[in-house]
Amino acid sequence: MKHKLVAAVGAAALTASLAACGDDGSGGGGAGDGSLTVWLMDGSAPEEWVTELNAAFEEEHGVEVHVEIQQWDGIQERVTTALSEDGTVDVLEIGNTQTVGYANTGGLADLGELADEPWTPSMLDSAQMDGTLYAVPWYGANRVVIYDKSVWADAGAEVPTTREEWIEALEKIDENTDAEPIYLPGQSYYVMGGFLADEGGSFAVEDGDGWKGALATPEGEAAMDFYAQLQAFSDSPTDNDEAEPQQSTEVVPNQEVASWIGLGWEAAGATAAIEEAGGEADFGYFPVPGPTEDALGHVFLGGSNLAVSERASDRELATEWLRMATSQEWAQKFVDANGDGVVPNRTDVTAEPEPGSFAEAMVQSVDVGFLPPLTTGWANVETEPNPIKELMTKSLNGDDYQAAAEEADSEITDRINRE
Template identity: 60%
Template sequence: MKRKLIAAVGATAMVAGLTACGSDGDSAGGDDTLTIWAMDGSAPDAWAKELNKAFEAKHKGVQVEIKVQHWNGIQEKITTALSEDSPPDVLELGNTQTSGYAATGGLAELTDMKGKLGYDSWNEGMVPSTELDGKLYSAPWYAASRVVVYDKKAFEKAGIKPPKTRDEWVDGLRQIEEKTDKQPIYLPGQFWYVFAGLLWDEGGTLAAKQGDTWKGTLSSPEAQKAMDFYKKLQSFSTAPKDTDEAKPQQSTDVVPKGKVASWIGLGWEAAGALDAIKKAGGEADFGYFPIPGKSADKPGSVFLGGSNLAVSERSPNKELAKDWLRMATSEKWMRKYAEATEGGLLPNRESAQIEPEADSFAAAMVETSKVGRLTPVTPGWANVETEPNPIKEYMTKVLKGTDPKKAGKEADEVIAERINKS
């Protein structure tokens, strides 16, 4: 599978082998030009050209221009653009960022377009990021989630198959530990996206709203249960307890060196690991399975990172922009999008999902599409993820022996302070 997918920072760094048409730039164009800001790798060239040709045929005299943007520094760039008189007409926004831009009044409201946009058919896990205070400000475009990547030879040597439940997962890791010389799982102590999924499976959440304010909820019994299981998984790993999956980068700095039987990652990470192993003269035979759930009837919950499309409130071509957004996110064009990305990204509705190749990363990821979840949808959530991230610090403290409730209360105080900032 080609490298494509978002690497969530709150879900925000896109790495892809696909290129959108146009080039990086700030100008929004004249009244006869509809300007789209899409992130590097998000709009496959062939898909974008076909879509824009169809749109221009419908709207005679209008030209669509896609300007490729880069994730580094994009939040400041978008904030500035939305405050100007001629912003881009349509923007791609990280799904954890969208509510913040909506709260500033920079995005056009789309609530009256729910029917035209196919709101009721959208992936339920993607919907919350498109709204704020009951009003719609964007449409989901694509998403992706993490799955377990495993060394088929190591699993075969241990005599195990991909697990369907948490208990089977732990038992399999024990078998690998006993029967192979490989690390059963590489799981750094601050991989909070994985922890979030375990927490959701326990019925908990990272933060909850009380009246008009938010509070952290890591001191809850649900969080303690989630950390108990995370701690059990982490006991099979030699990964540091005080770093995340990017320090060192697991896919290119750890896995290619061998001795890792399994790890949890995104599609671009799996592709990156394969490339790195090949360049080093090795050969990898990876398999993929969803993070197991508490029971076999459904996989474990996952963080569903991705992007939305929104219209600038100050767009000089607002109605045209709304129609382009409607067209781009429709079932027809989302299916074409899924085909163009070879199933490496989840389209905004199940009916647009193509059948992925058997035993591929995409196949495992599609299984998780119905159990995808998001971080709390509120403008203040971005403050929580700012380093030092209190969720990461909470995890490290618990893994190093601090009482979970005590560590949770300390994290909750920081979360509450940050999330309630305007």
């Protein structure tokens, strides 16, 4: 498969390349010694892009750039520590749902001078707090529907443009083939969140100086009802999520699945697993349909931002590196290096995915990307046991939705308002 998300980039090759530009450890290299320390997450950037970018920056500014590769596991603690120290890190990559939390602690520098750049609107909210820019968008990615072309052809099912047509297609597959029409775990809560956004709802809403859960609402119930319609076509248990078992490598390659909802790296992983087992993957892709033909369904727009530490060794120089990395020129090179496997961070960057590719379906949904509540306490809500996931399982098992949602809202409200 030509197109894949940056998360699928080989970590070994990336680390080897970046070590040539600087360090590959976890310590700082800036501290006013005429160099910059940049933290990037494992798998986030094509090696050739980083190498070329740093060479250009070093030539222009006469400053060595030390790139240090970080693992996602435990990153919040490491970033929190680094932002409390002088010169440990100058520029850093931060998950888009985490940015507001770090900005709220005072650890990120004000990047207001970059506010007028043509950032992709759906990605910009995660980089701001109270109208101030504390990071800039770097890349995004979202889920699409991945389907087995041969199974759909055998069933006489057509690619849908609305929710109603989607259900009709799954019914045809159910009636005319032995395949599982759709694999949908009971607790794929970001998928449900997209349906919630379609209805005009949210997991939580602002309430005075705090937040409160917002699932015990007509919008929440409507979203869960549609999720249940889809999940009824799946053999998945109601109490598992998309990661356990891993749908791309443990489920799809081992049984006849007509369709599933996943990310680009998952599509690539499923293709590799099927081919390794001697099979042939023939996937097609389409955006999550909306209630009507007028708009696509909302999808969680994950991704990363780039920020400058408030305690950077040289904030001005760090900002210049960030400015170059996210400029039109280098953002275009970033998209090109990824085979169009990311959502561009700027509106003046062109993504021209190959027809029929995952990327083509993905970029169609960029204008309907949604994010969970952008507040420090959201990480507490996602901690297991996740109350949204528990609500979904209860509802799919036949429990009264309103009662279960009120219980979930109470837990969300308690957690989201903790620092």
